[in-house]
Amino acid sequence: MARSPLVLLTLAAGLVLAGCPKGGPPAWDPSSDPYLADAECGDLGYLPPDPSLSEAENKGRCAWYLYTGGGEEMFRLFAIATKGRMDLLKVLDTRQRGERFATFGAINDPGCKQATEPDEYGLWMDDCQDPYAAGAMGFRKRPNPKYKPELWDAEKYVGNPLIEPPYRIGLTCGICHLGFSPTNPPADPANPSWENIDTVAGNQYLDEAFLYRLAVDEEHTEWQVLKSHSRGVVDPTRIANDNVENPTAVRAVINFKQRQTFPEEMNDGSIQDVHRVFNDGSDYGVETAAIRVWLNLGLCFKFWAPHHMPLIAATPQRVFDMEKAAEVCEEFNVAREHARNLVKFVESQSPTYRLADAPGGEAYLTDDPEILNRGKLAFAEKCATCHSSKQPPPEIAEDEEKTIEWFREAVMQDDFLEGNLLGDERRYNAIETGGNLQRAMNSNSGWGRIYEQFSSATYKNQPSGGSTELYNPFDPDNPIPFEFPPGLGYYKTFPIFGVWAFAPFLHNNSLGEYTGDPSVAGRVKAFEDAAEKLLWPEKRPGIEAITHTAVDSKPYIPTRSWLEVPAGTPTVLLANIDWVKLTLDKDTILARLKNESFEEIVPLLLEHNLIPDFIPDRGHTYGEDLSDEDKRALIEYMKWM
Numbered sequence: 008m009a010r011s012p013l014v015l016l017t018l019a020a021g022l023v024l025a026g027c028p029k030g031g032p033p034a035w036d037p038s039s040d041p042y043l044a045d046a047e048c049g050d051l052g053y054l055p056p057d058p059s060l061s062e063a064e065n066k067g068r069c070a071w072y073l074y075t076g077g078g079e080e081m082f083r084l085f086a087i088a089t090k091g092r093m094d095l096l097k098v099l100d101t102r103q104r105g106e107r108f109a110t111f112g113a114i115n116d117p118g119c120k121q122a123t124e125p126d127e128y129g130l131w132m133d134d135c136q137d138p139y140a141a142g143a144m145g146f147r148k149r150p151n152p153k154y155k156p157e158l159w160d161a162e163k164y165v166g167n168p169l170i171e172p173p174y175r176i177g178l179t180c181g182i183c184h185l186g187f188s189p190t191n192p193p194a195d196p197a198n199p200s201w202e203n204i205d206t207v208a209g210n211q212y213l214d215e216a217f218l219y220r221l222a223v224d225e226e227h228t229e230w231q232v233l234k235s236h237s238r239g240v241v242d243p244t245r246i247a248n249d250n251v252e253n254p255t256a257v258r259a260v261i262n263f264k265q266r267q268t269f270p271e272e273m274n275d276g277s278i279q280d281v282h283r284v285f286n287d288g289s290d291y292g293v294e295t296a297a298i299r300v301w302l303n304l305g306l307c308f309k310f311w312a313p314h315h316m317p318l319i320a321a322t323p324q325r326v327f328d329m330e331k332a333a334e335v336c337e338e339f340n341v342a343r344e345h346a347r348n349l350v351k352f353v354e355s356q357s358p359t360y361r362l363a364d365a366p367g368g369e370a371y372l373t374d375d376p377e378i379l380n381r382g383k384l385a386f387a388e389k390c391a392t393c394h395s396s397k398q399p400p401p402e403i404a405e406d407e408e409k410t411i412e413w414f415r416e417a418v419m420q421d422d423f424l425e426g427n428l429l430g431d432e433r434r435y436n437a438i439e440t441g442g443n444l445q446r447a448m449n450s451n452s453g454w455g456r457i458y459e460q461f462s463s464a465t466y467k468n469q470p471s472g473g474s475t476e477l478y479n480p481f482d483p484d485n486p487i488p489f490e491f492p493p494g495l496g497y498y499k500t501f502p503i504f505g506v507w508a509f510a511p512f513l514h515n516n517s518l519g520e521y522t523g524d525p526s527v528a529g530r531v532k533a534f535e536d537a538a539e540k541l542l543w544p545e546k547r548p549g550i551e552a553i554t555h556t557a558v559d560s561k562p563y564i565p566t567r568s569w570l571e572v573p574a575g576t577p578t579v580l581l582a583n584i585d586w587v588k589l590t591l592d593k594d595t596i597l598a599r600l601k602n603e604s605f606e607e608i609v610p611l612l613l614e615h616n617l618i619p620d621f622i623p624d625r626g627h628t629y630g631e632d633l634s635d636e637d638k639r640a641l642i643e644y645m646k647w648m
Contacts (some may be wrong), residue, residue, distance in 0.1 A: 067352025075177030078305020093139025131163025189508035248320035360505025382644025430502030441626030472496015
């Protein structure tokens with residue numbers, strides 16, 4: 008039987024159990040180039056130091072902007088496995104520089120410009136001052152140790168990805184977390200200056216799924232599922248796949264010195280006060296979160312990959328052992344050192360995103376005290392319990408009425424918004440908040456799963472988030488019963504400082520219009536639409552927001568190609584299939600398909616769906632019972648956050 012390129016990739020990775028190769032790209036001497044003499048980032052590339060930061064904070068900043076963790080090797084393997092389709096060298100073709108932002112939300116590197124001719128290797132790459140810059144923020148160009156000049160042919164490489172190119176492309180934290188400044192946006196998103204780029208705001212315009220859609224054609228079901236994702240989301244289980252689509256909104260990573268910590272039991276039984284970074288609160292602290300991100304970007308890929316089946320998720324996961332990784336993969340220890348400095352850098356970042364500070368922002372604000380006071384009280388009564396880092400003392404917090412009364416007084420203080428992150432960082436039951444449940448089904452950090460060591464015992468020992476009934480698009484009169492497994496079913500509160508600049512809303516960016524416009528006017532327009540739909544749920548698309556396949560399709564993986572999916576099928580039906588169990592049931596389904604239509608086997612497919620939650624923009628209806636005047640006043644107050 009013919010094997011999928013992705014299966015071949017997994018098998019190849021599985022053979023390399025000895026870990027990452029020693030050595031690496033040729034050494035680089037920044038002092039040899041006057042432009043790079045003050046780079047301060049060693050062989051990571053060029054980034055002028057920030058005089059306001061300490062030495063360790065600047066090193067962390069270098070890692071944030073420039074460190075790939077060696078993941079360029081993984082993406083090179085992806086290029087080979089997909090027969091050149093998913094090749095980041097091609098994605099960064101300089102002739103498409105002006106279209107990158109519109110196409111997939113990439114932010115062009117201000118230190119580069121569009122090239123007028125191929126480079127010395129015949130590749131159409133941006134002309135950059137930094138030799139490791141690849142043309143877009145978060146993409147880095149690294150020398151390929153397998154490159155052989157005598158075998159290289161740029162024209163043949165286009166059709167033959169087995170030819171080793173002179174360099175590989177890796178990704179950094181910046182691919183998601185470097186964003187346009189809300190208070191100093193670019194006049195032209197395709198041509199930003201350094202002043203327009205915010206270090207930690209997040210790229211809410213990124214189409215991360217675009218990079219993976221390149222691997223398959225439109226007639227493949229995977230393409231149809233990936234196309235359904237909102238802009239500005241990232242699936243942290245894309246490669247270490249848990250068989251659930253986990254579209255996660257990218258938000259600002261700031262103010263950790265001010266953020267609340269929580270005492271949690273670690274895996275060794277100790278108790279530590281830790282920050283929570285990820286949206287489901289599954290991590291413990293910035294350092295472990297950074298390592299997890301770099302693993303997802305390809306750190307120690309050859310050691311990591313055999314612990315699961317990358318992208319395909321057709322075999323059970325094994326626990327990634329950090330100490331074993333440190334023994335067999337040199338780069339893991341390098342990443343740990345970068346992570347320690349990165350913590351210091353992230354803790355140093357505390358920007359404010361006030362609409363009043365944005366060019367022309369005051370035109371969108373009201374200073375009418377009656378409206379603002381009305382909005383403050385609405386916030387105190389419907390939002391502040393979760394969306395305030397300033398909280399009442401424990402003896403008051405235990406009483407709901409006393410808590411609301413405390414907030415009614417607190418919001419009227421002139422300094423209520425000063426230093427307030429507008430989020431309490433706690434985990435809340437996803438069923439009770441009512442939002443779409445896909446993100447709350449991320450199982451990678453549970454007991455026996457690949458990232459078991461990256462989550463606390465407290466997280467893993469949480470009880471089930473409970474049971475509920477979900478809308479059934481195939482039979483609306485018969486909802487789908489669903490129960491979370493133990494440990495799953497929770498969301499961490501989103502801090503909403505600068506909320507005017509970060510619409511659409513919810514954990515999957517599904518609530519509100521995506522404008523694709525990073526200007527102040529574009530952000531305010533997106534915010535007003537999202538806020539209106541937040542407070543008037545009847546204005547949401549609801550079931551009309553359910554995404555469907557646009558064409559007849561089949562899964563890309565040959566072992567699943569027996570499943571023919573007709574156009575118009577809700578994408579969630581296929582997005583969250585437990586393929587391990589479904590494969591065991593394949594003969595039953597095939598037998599039924601001989602005599603039954605696809606529609607008749609839908610109930611069987613639903614049984615194998617790990618989280619059949621079809622409506623993306625539902626839930627979080629707090630405030631819907633406010634009067635229209637109070638809702639409008641609340642929206643006006645939120646613009647001041």
